[in-house]
Amino acid sequence: MQAVLSLKKYIKPYMVFAIIAPLMMVLEVGMDLVQPTIMQHIIDYGIAQDNTSYIIKMFGLTVLCAFLGLLGGAVCSIYASKTAVNFAADIRQDLYETITYFSNSNKDHFTLGKLITNITSDVEMLQRALTMLLKVFVRGPLTFLGAIVIVFLTARELFPILLVVVPILAFSIYFFTKISGKLFLKVQEAVDAVNTRVQENLAGIRVIKAYNRKDHQIDQFRSVNEKLMKRNITADQIIGILMPLTAFVVNMGIIAALWMGAFKVENESIEVGVIIAFINYLMMIMGGLMSSSNVLMQIARAVPSAKRIVAVLEEKPEITNSESPVKSSIKGTVEFENVHFAYNKQNEAVLKNISFKVNSGETIGIIGMTGSGKSTIVNLIPRMYDTDQGLIKIDGRPIYQYDLETLRGEIGFAPQKATLFSRTIEENVKYGNDEATTEDLIEALESSCAYEFVEKLDEQEQYLITQGATNLSGGQKQRLAMARAFIRKPAILILDDTTSAVDSISEKRIQRAITENFKESTKFIVSSKISSIRHADQILVLEDGCIVGQGTHEELLETNTTYQDIVSTQLVRGGTLHE
Numbered sequence: 001m002q003a004v005l006s007l008k009k010y011i012k013p014y015m016v017f018a019i020i021a022p023l024m025m026v027l028e029v030g031m032d033l034v035q036p037t038i039m040q041h042i043i044d045y046g047i048a049q050d051n052t053s054y055i056i057k058m059f060g061l062t063v064l065c066a067f068l069g070l071l072g073g074a075v076c077s078i079y080a081s082k083t084a085v086n087f088a089a090d091i092r093q094d095l096y097e098t099i100t101y102f103s104n105s106n107k108d109h110f111t112l113g114k115l116i117t118n119i120t121s122d123v124e125m126l127q128r129a130l131t132m133l134l135k136v137f138v139r140g141p142l143t144f145l146g147a148i149v150i151v152f153l154t155a156r157e158l159f160p161i162l163l164v165v166v167p168i169l170a171f172s173i174y175f176f177t178k179i180s181g182k183l184f185l186k187v188q189e190a191v192d193a194v195n196t197r198v199q200e201n202l203a204g205i206r207v208i209k210a211y212n213r214k215d216h217q218i219d220q221f222r223s224v225n226e227k228l229m230k231r232n233i234t235a236d237q238i239i240g241i242l243m244p245l246t247a248f249v250v251n252m253g254i255i256a257a258l259w260m261g262a263f264k265v266e267n268e269s270i271e272v273g274v275i276i277a278f279i280n281y282l283m284m285i286m287g288g289l290m291s292s293s294n295v296l297m298q299i300a301r302a303v304p305s306a307k308r309i310v311a312v313l314e315e316k317p318e319i320t321n322s323e324s325p326v327k328s329s330i331k332g333t334v335e336f337e338n339v340h341f342a343y344n345k346q347n348e349a350v351l352k353n354i355s356f357k358v359n360s361g362e363t364i365g366i367i368g369m370t371g372s373g374k375s376t377i378v379n380l381i382p383r384m385y386d387t388d389q390g391l392i393k394i395d396g397r398p399i400y401q402y403d404l405e406t407l408r409g410e411i412g413f414a415p416q417k418a419t420l421f422s423r424t425i426e427e428n429v430k431y432g433n434d435e436a437t438t439e440d441l442i443e444a445l446e447s448s449c450a451y452e453f454v455e456k457l458d459e460q461e462q463y464l465i466t467q468g469a470t471n472l473s474g475g476q477k478q479r480l481a482m483a484r485a486f487i488r489k490p491a492i493l494i495l496d497d498t499t500s501a502v503d504s505i506s507e508k509r510i511q512r513a514i515t516e517n518f519k520e521s522t523k524f525i526v527s528s529k530i531s532s533i534r535h536a537d538q539i540l541v542l543e544d545g546c547i548v549g550q551g552t553h554e555e556l557l558e559t560n561t562t563y564q565d566i567v568s569t570q571l572v573r574g575g576t577l578h579e
């Protein structure tokens, strides 16, 4: 409940709507409540006493009440949805912004599926609960209490029936609501399982086909789907029993009212109209109780969603600006001083005692076995993660002193996994620099050897990339990701294994373009191929998170056994490096 309450600030801007909606509902309920009494008067004083003008007058009053009730209901609905829709939109926006500001370490706390469910169905669940709350929460209890009070005031002879019927109704509804709350939680879990399975299957469709595991996946889906079906049936059946049960109790009340009423009408202690009004109020009491329980059920279902949303909203970005961040431009001398880093602070460090310096305009190559920590080193430069010990300096200043936007704005980063958006090639590349011209775009595409395939496409730069860039080859994706880093003309250029899927001729051309076009930039080239880094001014050889070799290609060839081993595995016949 604490989680739900912490979201109340999102209602504040729409407080006026949130107040008008229930007030209008009071009007509708008020009009509903007076109608059976008017009907009673029509029967007892109009029809029974043959008073036509009274009947017409009361009929007019009924129409007026019905109209006012309609107006109240309509205005309530409009304002309730206005509040709930805006409330949900603001939460969705905040969730998106919070996630966008997440550092990688924040993201590691949540799964992708959970974050998507958060922005979509969890927010939807809250929106529905709030609409219900504003529309029905007033209606249910007010109808229920109002009807009881009116019966007490106008039909006291039949009131004892309520003393029996109402507790039975209230208990049945409470009992069934409690059971169904638990059942719906189980349904929700089953829905989660179905969603996860669908998401995983669609993402892995190529692997599923390649390994002929379609039947296996279908069987797995069938099992989660059947579980969902069974839980839905159980929940529906329980809810299904409630309606006839309450109707039965109300019918018993009606029979009791008719039976008691018949005697009382005979001794003229009550009028016929009172019995009819009583029956109407009895129905209203049942309706009031049912709708209150529906709201409570909806709120109970929204609480887990609210908790999940609040957990994301309250996640503090782990990487933030210092108190007075430096916004001065960067030349690009990068220095690591005894840097230690672990993703999971309980586990062994992934980087141990890393120290090196690269001057602005130089190229540094980083090579090592899989998992040796190459990507981790370059991820620390734009502060995707912060170091645990040691310092990283740029132009002699610790990187945490720089304004994050300034720091990242000076870095062109092409990560190991090329990420492209479902937009055009132009939009994807210019994502690196909004102000880039068409000439800049072509230059970046040419430098990354992407232009040769882009110009062959019918739509050229306007070619639309599909979701997940499934309409591009691995090498084409890498070239576009590099073009995005190039178009920034950054002070520090980081290419994390971006030529693993690029052919060796294109790779040489890319290397030449980098040397010619990025003379001023400091270049970090991460690769497991000697050919990608051999011309660097300095090469780091990594092993298990430690630097085990540092120098030029020639120096390392002479002195470093790990480097020699890597080179020997990449030699082609004749003793030359495969390039």
Ligand SMILES: Nc1ncnc2c1ncn2[C@@H]1O[C@H](COP(=O)(O)OP(=O)(O)OP(=O)(O)O)[C@@H](O)[C@H]1O
Residues within 6 Å of the ligand: 108, 343, 344, 350, 368, 369, 370, 371, 372, 373, 374, 375, 376, 377, 416, 497, 528
């Ligand atoms: N987000 C993460 N959370 C936890 N551990 C991680 C994370 N990313 C990487 N690691 C671990 O850190 C170690 C170094 O990973 P890193 O990606 O830096 O290696 P790498 O040398 O770039 O490997 P590769 O050549 O395969 O890209 C590995 O053991 C890896 O499992």
